[in-house]
Amino acid sequence: MRFVFKRSYDADIGLFKHRPQALWYLGLLVLVVALPWLVDEFFVGEATNVLIWAIAGMGLMLLTGHTGQASLGHAAFMAVGCYTCVIMIANGVPFLLALPLAGVIAGLVGVIVALPVLRLHGIYLAIATLAISVLTEDFIVIAEPWTGGVVGLVAPPIVIFGLEIDRYGTPALFYFLTLAVTLVVLAGYRNLLRAPLGRAFTALRDSEISAQAMGVNIARTKATAFGLSCGATGLAGALLGFYAGAFNHETFNLVLSIQLLLMIVIGGLGSIHGAFFGALVIGFLPQFIALVRDGISGVFDLGSVTIPGIESGIFGLILVGFILFEPTGIYGRWVKLRTYFELYPFYRKDMFKRQKSFLKTERMR
Amino acid sequence: MSLLVLEQVTVRFGGLVAVNDVSFHVGEGEVFALVGPNGAGKSTVFNLISRFYDPAHGDIRFREKSILGLRPDQVPALGIARTFQNIELFEQSTVLQNLLVGRHRHRRSSLVSELFFAPQVRSEERRHRQVVEEVIDFLELQAYRDKTIAGLAYGVRKVVELARALATEPRILLLDEPASGLSLEETQDMIFWIEDIKKQMGITVLMVEHDMNLVASVSDRVLALADGKELAIGSAQDVQSHPAVIEAYLGSGGRAGHDG
Numbered sequence: 161m162r163f164v165f166k167r168s169y170d171a172d173i174g175l176f177k178h179r180p181q182a183l184w185y186l187g188l189l190v191l192v193v194a195l196p197w198l199v200d201e202f203f204v205g206e207a208t209n210v211l212i213w214a215i216a217g218m219g220l221m222l223l224t225g226h227t228g229q230a231s232l233g234h235a236a237f238m239a240v241g242c243y244t245c246v247i248m249i250a251n252g253v254p255f256l257l258a259l260p261l262a263g264v265i266a267g268l269v270g271v272i273v274a275l276p277v278l279r280l281h282g283i284y285l286a287i288a289t290l291a292i293s294v295l296t297e298d299f300i301v302i303a304e305p306w307t308g309g310v311v312g313l314v315a316p317p318i319v320i321f322g323l324e325i326d327r328y329g330t331p332a333l334f335y336f337l338t339l340a341v342t343l344v345v346l347a348g349y350r351n352l353l354r355a356p357l358g359r360a361f362t363a364l365r366d367s368e369i370s371a372q373a374m375g376v377n378i379a380r381t382k383a384t385a386f387g388l389s390c391g392a393t394g395l396a397g398a399l400l401g402f403y404a405g406a407f408n409h410e411t412f413n414l415v416l417s418i419q420l421l422l423m424i425v426i427g428g429l430g431s432i433h434g435a436f437f438g439a440l441v442i443g444f445l446p447q448f449i450a451l452v453r454d455g456i457s458g459v460f461d462l463g464s465v466t467i468p469g470i471e472s473g474i475f476g477l478i479l480v481g482f483i484l485f486e487p488t489g490i491y492g493r494w495v496k497l498r499t500y501f502e503l504y505p506f507y508r509k510d511m512f513k514r515q516k517s518f519l520k521t522e523r524m525r
Numbered sequence: 526m527s528l529l530v531l532e533q534v535t536v537r538f539g540g541l542v543a544v545n546d547v548s549f550h551v552g553e554g555e556v557f558a559l560v561g562p563n564g565a566g567k568s569t570v571f572n573l574i575s576r577f578y579d580p581a582h583g584d585i586r587f588r589e590k591s592i593l594g595l596r597p598d599q600v601p602a603l604g605i606a607r608t609f610q611n612i613e614l615f616e617q618s619t620v621l622q623n624l625l626v627g628r629h630r631h632r633r634s635s636l637v638s639e640l641f642f643a644p645q646v647r648s649e650e651r652r653h654r655q656v657v658e659e660v661i662d663f664l665e666l667q668a669y670r671d672k673t674i675a676g677l678a679y680g681v682r683k684v685v686e687l688a689r690a691l692a693t694e695p696r697i698l699l700l701d702e703p704a705s706g707l708s709l710e711e712t713q714d715m716i717f718w719i720e721d722i723k724k725q726m727g728i729t730v731l732m733v734e735h736d737m738n739l740v741a742s743v744s745d746r747v748l749a750l751a752d753g754k755e756l757a758i759g760s761a762q763d764v765q766s767h768p769a770v771i772e773a774y775l776g777s778g779g780r781a782g783h784d785g
Contacts, residue, residue, distance in 0.1 A: 169654040172621070173647060348640040355639035355646055356625075356632040356653075363615050363626045370613035373575055374693065375601035375630035384636060430617065 162502065173354060192339060196332035204331045210443035211338045212399045213423060215345050217435030219392030220420050222349060225429040226358070227385040228365030230282065233289030234393050234420045236296035239412035241266040241394025242401035246313050247306055255318045259341070259398055266394020267387040274386030278379050293417045300409040312408025315401050327403055338399055345392050349432055352388070361385055362430075393420075422475060426482050428489025437490040441478070446471055488512075528553045528697055528729050529574070534583035536569055536753075543569045544580070545753040551697070556723050556730040558740045560764065561750035562773055567733040568610055569753075571699050574731075575607050576600050587697075601630045604696030608686045608703065610733075614674045620685050621670050624660060627692030628653040660691045664718065680711045687718070691726075698722065700732035704739050712739055719743045737765065749773070 164171070164178045176182035196204050220234050245262035249255060277288045300307045307313065318325040318337070325333045352358040360381050363371035372378055401407050419442055427438025449471055486493050492512075500507040527550035536544040544566040551557045559567045572578045574585060576597040585592050587603055595603075606627075615623050631653065634646045661667055664684050674682060683703065690698055703719070704712045716739055722728050723743075734740050740747060741761040749756040749764050751773035757764045764770055 169651050169658075170647075172654070173650050351640055351642035355642060355650070356629055356634065357636060357639050359618075359622060359626050360629055362618055362622070363629075366615035366617055367613045369577070370609060370615070371626070372577075372597045373601065373607055373609075373613075374626050374689070375598050376626075377596075377598045 175350060175354075196335055201331045204335050205327070206443065206447065208327075208331070208335045208338045208403060210439045211335075211342045212396050212403055213439035213443050214436050215338075215342055215399065216393050216396035216420055217423050217427065217439050218345055218349055218432060219389045219394075219396060221424050221427075221429070221432065221435045222352075222361070222392070223385050223389035224421070225424055225431065225434060226353070226365060227361040227382065227389075229382060229385065230286040230421075231289040231389075232286045232414075232417050232421060233291070233293035233296070234390075235412040235414065235416035236293045237266045237270055237390040237393040238397025238400060238416065239296055239300060239409075240269050240390075241397035242407060242412070243300070243307055243313070244394075245398035246315055246401055249316050256320055259395065262398045263391045263395040266397065267391030270390025270394075271383050271387040273390075274383045278382050290414070290417070293414050297409050297413055300412070308408065310408055312406055312411070313401075314406045315404070318402060327405060334402070338403075341395055341399060345395065346432065349392075353432075357381070357384065365430075419475075422479050424489075426478060426489055428491030428493075431491045433491040433494070434489050437494075441490070445475065445478075449474060526553050527551065528555075528588060529731065530584075530586040531570070531573075532584045532586070534570075534573060534580045534585065536566075536573060536578055537581045543753050544573070546583075547750070547753070547755055548583075549748050549755075549758065551729060551731050554723065554727060554729055555746065556719065556732070556744045558744035558747045558761070559731070559733045559750060560735070560737070560740060560747055560770075561756070564752070565750040565773075566753040567750055568701060570750075571607060571701055571733060574600070574605065574699060601693055601695075604694070605699065606690035606693040606695035606697075607699035608690050608701055610701040610705065612679075612682050612686055614682055614685060614689070616675045617673065619671050619673055620661075620666060620677075620688075621657065623674060623685060624657040624689050624692045625653055627689040628656065630693055656694065657692050660688045663691070663721070664688045680707055683707060683711075684714075687715075691722070691728075695728060697729040697731060700730060700734075702733055702735065704734060704736045712736060715739065716742050737761070741765070 162178065162180075166172065176185065192207075195207055199207075216234065216238060219237075220231060223229050223231055241262045244265045245258050248258040248261060253261070273289075273292055277285060280288050301309050303309075318334075320337075323333070324330070325337055327334045352361075360371065360376045363374065363376055364378065364381055364385075368378060371381075397412070400411070404411060423438035423442045424434055425438070426441050427436065428434030453470070482489060488495075496512055499511065529551040531550070532548050534544055534547050535542065547566070547570065549557075559570060561567055569578060573580055574592075576592065576595055576599075580593070587605065592600065592603065615626060618626075632649075634643070634649055638646050661670060664687065666681075666684060666688055669677060669681055669685070674685065677685070683706070687700070687703065690700075700719075704715050707715060719730060719732075719739075720743055723730060730743075732740075732744070744761055746759065747761045747764040748758045749767065749770045751769075756769040756773055757767035759767075
């Protein structure tokens with residue numbers, strides 16, 4: 161068990177709880193920066209994919225995990241980010257300007273969408289955002305002059321100050337670009353959570369009525385959460401477009417929205433870690449399944465069989481498993497494990513048991 | 526000077542008149558208690574002042590200005606803080622985080638400065654923390670500072686809610702049943718705290734309470750309500766011995782038995 165002696169309020173304001181923790185994260189940072197020299201190009205590509213998922217995951221985590229607003233339509237905002245970025249570059253806007261602008265535009269679209277659905281809660285909000293996802297798919301098909309309709313668009317090469325970055329030609333550079341965006345989003349997210357607005361978000365999630373009684377403007381705070389969330393998701397969408405190389409309306413279909421939501425639930429709702437853990441699962445699971453499948457067919461000499469739907473099936477199983485046995489996700493499990501060892505042998509089984517509270521003033525409204 | 530004035534306020538929920546033509550004023554530095562049987566409209570009065578409900582008639586003025594044009598989230602900015610009967614804390618956050626949300630009305634930083642955690646945000650955070658720590662010291666919550674609400678006992682949560690309201694640095698504090706569900710000692714603590722809030726901090730207190738011991742020991746004036754109507758107003762002793770109040774609590778049978 162570690163006792164942290166705090167000597168000033170800055171100890172609680174700082175990004176890390178104590179020096180060893182900061183060192184661990186420094187080690188992690190060194191590892192991810194050195195990754196292209198440690199693994200081959202294929203895995204650098206896979207790691208890029210994970211980072212893109214993580215950016216989108218952070219976007220959705222802010223909205224669903226921290227502000228408590230479910231969204232089943234985040235693929236739509238990925239699409240907005242992706243198409244606006246590529247269209248801007250096609251019209252001569254330099255990449256370094258187009259990418260942040262794509263995020264800003266996706267964020268503004270998020271705010272506009274948020275305004276009419278602000279009054280909806282829970283399942284109704286989920287359905288409204290689901291409708292947005294479906295509508296966006298149709299809109300992309302209809303808006304053919306800009307979006308290329310069902311044919312889609314091809315991502316142009318990324319040029320930063322004459323340096324050309326290509327997903328296949330220079331996977332390491334594309335990885336670093338994605339890593340940089342990840343770190344920027346992460347820094348903003350982390351800063352927000354220790355500032356008044358971040359606390360207002362979690363306050364909204366836990367009790368709208370008392371957040372209001374503390375002076376939190378519900379409508380404006382929710383719209384801000386939507387805007388920031390959709391902005392980050394838009395950045396991820398833009399990067400996904402370049403990662404995929406070519407994309408059309410089907411790239412950003414409903415399945416993507418659902419995968420995003422699955423990702424943050426599996427990772428652990430209400431923590432930034434959760435977005436990354438979830439991204440690792442979602443990013444690597446298809447490869448893992450393929451490896452296991454090939455292994456099994458190799459052992460039993462089945463040839464190259466493909467089982468349709470195996471991937472979604474296993475995703476579904478994992479999700480059901482988590483909801484039943486570990487609703488706090490991978491991060492929640494990790495926290496319990498850590499506490500177990502920190503307190504050994506004093507850990508109690510029901511230490512993290514959530515108390516049920518039946519008294520709620522929400523029914524007042 | 527009257528800090529808070531309710532003038533002939535009436536609230537209807539459909540056909541039910543929850544508050545019927547109630548008028549009272551709370552003076553600066555006073556502890557004012559609302560008592561009455563269940564369903565008398567006490568909590569409705571609170572929800573009117575925090576603007577969760579709109580009155581059908583009447584006016585509510587705070588420092589001479591009507592607050593009926595305000596949204597619920599604009600009320601705390603005036604210096605009106607409240608607690609809830611059923612405890613409305615942010616369950617998944619720590620006590621410290623909860624109290625810091627109480628500082629939200631003093632937020633001066635913008636979204637962009639918070640995204641970068643600008644130096645100004647940091648210095649404001651330190652100041653918020655300072656105020657919160659004073660409240661923690663006052664209510665002796667040091668041991669619970671970093672505990673999550675979900676794991677706290679009922680009595681502690683009640684104190685945390687009071688602390689969160691105090692962290693807003695209010696001019697008037699609305700306490701909705703501060704002693705309900707508390708043990709005898711905890712209620713005793715609550716009595717001392719309310720006295721200190723009045724005397725040391727100079728905060729006006731308006732409270733709803735059933736525990737007549739607490740009401741009698743701290744309040745300057747008491748208003749008894751029943752079925753949304755005013756029954757009696759005055760000192761705790763006067764109100765307790767008022768025939769209409771006794772009738773509201775015990776029913777007219779009590780007096781009929783006395784006469785016959």
